[in-house]
Amino acid sequence: MRELSTVDRKILAKLQGDFPICERPYAEAAEQIGISEEELLQRVQELLADKVLTRFGPMFQIEEMGGAFVLAALAAPEERYDEVTALVNELPAVAHNYRREHVLNMWFVLATETKAGIAEAIARIERDTGLAVYAFPKEREFFVEMKLEARL
Amino acid sequence: MIDDIDRALIVATQGGLPLVPRPYHTIAEQLGLSADEVMRRLKVMLETGIVRRIGAVPNHYAIGWTANGMTVWDVADELVDELGARIGALDFVTHCYRRPRALPAWPYNLFAMVHGASRDECSAKAAEIRSLLGEACRGSDILYSTRILKKTGLRIGS
Numbered sequence: 001m002r003e004l005s006t007v008d009r010k011i012l013a014k015l016q017g018d019f020p021i022c023e024r025p026y027a028e029a030a031e032q033i034g035i036s037e038e039e040l041l042q043r044v045q046e047l048l049a050d051k052v053l054t055r056f057g058p059m060f061q062i063e064e065m066g067g068a069f070v071l072a073a074l075a076a077p078e079e080r081y082d083e084v085t086a087l088v089n090e091l092p093a094v095a096h097n098y099r100r101e102h103v104l105n106m107w108f109v110l111a112t113e114t115k116a117g118i119a120e121a122i123a124r125i126e127r128d129t130g131l132a133v134y135a136f137p138k139e140r141e142f143f144v145e146m147k148l149e150a151r152l
Numbered sequence: 153m154i155d156d157i158d159r160a161l162i163v164a165t166q167g168g169l170p171l172v173p174r175p176y177h178t179i180a181e182q183l184g185l186s187a188d189e190v191m192r193r194l195k196v197m198l199e200t201g202i203v204r205r206i207g208a209v210p211n212h213y214a215i216g217w218t219a220n221g222m223t224v225w226d227v228a229d230e231l232v233d234e235l236g237a238r239i240g241a242l243d244f245v246t247h248c249y250r251r252p253r254a255l256p257a258w259p260y261n262l263f264a265m266v267h268g269a270s271r272d273e274c275s276a277k278a279a280e281i282r283s284l285l286g287e288a289c290r291g292s293d294i295l296y297s298t299r300i301l302k303k304t305g306l307r308i309g310s
Contacts, residue, residue: 004215012215015208021191021198024173041171044208048168054303055209057169058194060162062306064202065154071251071263089302092309097301100222102293104258107222111306134254136263140233142240142248146209151216151269 002050007035009150011043015056016147067113069095071136072122073104074129081105087128093121104134154202157185159308161193166306169206209305217267219296221274223281224260226253226291232262235285239264242284244277259291271296 004012010033020028030040047053062069076084081099088094088108097108110121122133154162160183170178176194180187197203212220227235232250239262240248247265266277278294 002214012208012210016210017205017207019169019206021176021194021206023177023187025175026171026173037173041173045171047208048171050214051211052214053208054211054300055168055305056171056207057167058162058165058197058206059204059209060166060197060306061201061204062308064200065158065162067308071249085301092307094302095306096303098297099299099301100295100297102295104295106301107295107297108302113308134258136251136254136258138249138251140236140250142236142250143245144204144247146246148210148212148215148217148246148267150210 002052004052004150007033007039008043008047008052010034011040011047012052012150015044062111062113065113066115067111068115068118068137070110070118071107071138072110072125073107073134073136074125074131075104076106076129076131084129084131088125091121091124093117154197157183157189158193158197158202161190161197163308166308167304209303211300211303212267213300216269219268219271219274221266221268221271221278221294221296223264223266223274223278223294224292225262225264225281225285225289226259227262227285228288228290229261231288235288236262238284239281242280245281260293 014033019025026040027037030037044056089097093110093112095109095111100107110118112118125133164179164182169175172178176190177187180190236250245264249263251263253259253261266274268274
C-alpha cells in the first residue's frame with residue numbers, strides 16, 4: 001500500500017463529494033483543493049493506477065432505469081475458491097464481489113438492466129459453479145452513503 | 153426512465169470519466185453530441201437519481217479502512233423498519249438495508265455496513281447498534297471482508 005500525501009487526502013475528500021458538471025470540471029475542483037488542474041489530473045491518474053481509487057466517474061443507479069441490483073452469496077469450497085471466483089467475476093452483471101469470513105464466503109452484487117436479468121445471472125452462476133446462490137434483494141433502503149475519509 | 157442517448161452516455165462513462173481538461177466534451181465527441189447536451193443530460197440524471205453522484209470510488213483498504221464488517225441482525229418483523237431507519241441514521245453506518253431471511257441458513261433481515269481501522273473498532277460500532285436494537289434483536293453476526301474479488305461497478309452492454 002502506498003503512502004498518501006496531504007494533497008492526496010484532500011483530493012479523496014473532495015472527489016467523494018459532488019464533481020462539477022461544467023466545461024472544465026477538474027479546474028473547478030482543483031481550485032477548491034488549492035492545486036492546478038494539471039496536477040489534479042495527474043494525481044487522479046496515479047491514484048487510479050495505484051488502485052487507491054477503483055473508479056472515477058458517474059455512479060449509476062440501475063434500479064432508476066428499470067433494472068435491478070441484488071446482493072447475493074454462495075458457499076464456495078475452499079479448494080475451489082479461485083475457480084469459483086473466476087466463474088462469478090466473468091459475468092458483466094457482477095458489479096462487486098467480496099470474500100467474507102462466513103460459511104457463505106463469497107458475497108457479490110448483481111446489477112442487471114432488467115429485473116429478469118437477475119434470475120438469469122443467478123441461474124448461470126448456479127449452473128457454472130454447481131453451487132446454490134442465495135439472493136438477498138433489498139426490501140427497504142434505510143441509508144446509503146459511502147464516503148470514507150482517508151485514515152492513513 | 154432513459155432513452156437511447158442516455159443509455160449510450162451510461163455505456164460511455166460507466167468505466168470512468170476521461171482524465172482530460174474537458175471530459176464532457178470528449179464524451180460528446182465520442183457520441184456525436186454537443187457538450188451542452190451531454191452536460192444537460194447528466195444534470196437531469198443527477199436530479200432524477202439515475203446518477204447517484206459523480207466522483208471517486210476509493211478502495212477502502214488502501215485508504216486505511218482495513219476492517220470492513222457487514223453486520224447482520226435478526227430483528228422482529230414488526231420493529232425492523234423503525235429500527236432500520238434509526239440505525240441507518242447512525243453516522244458510522246455507510247449502508248443499511250432490510251433484506252429477506254433465507255431460513256434456516258440465514259436468519260438475518262437487517263444489514264448494516266461498518267468500517268474501521270481495526271476489527272475492535274468495528275466491534276465497538278456493532279455494540280452500539282446492538283444497544284440501539286435492544287430486546288428486538290434475536291441474533292446477529294459480523295461478516296468481515298478479507299478480499300475485494302471484483303469492484304468494477306455497474307457494466308451494461310453497449
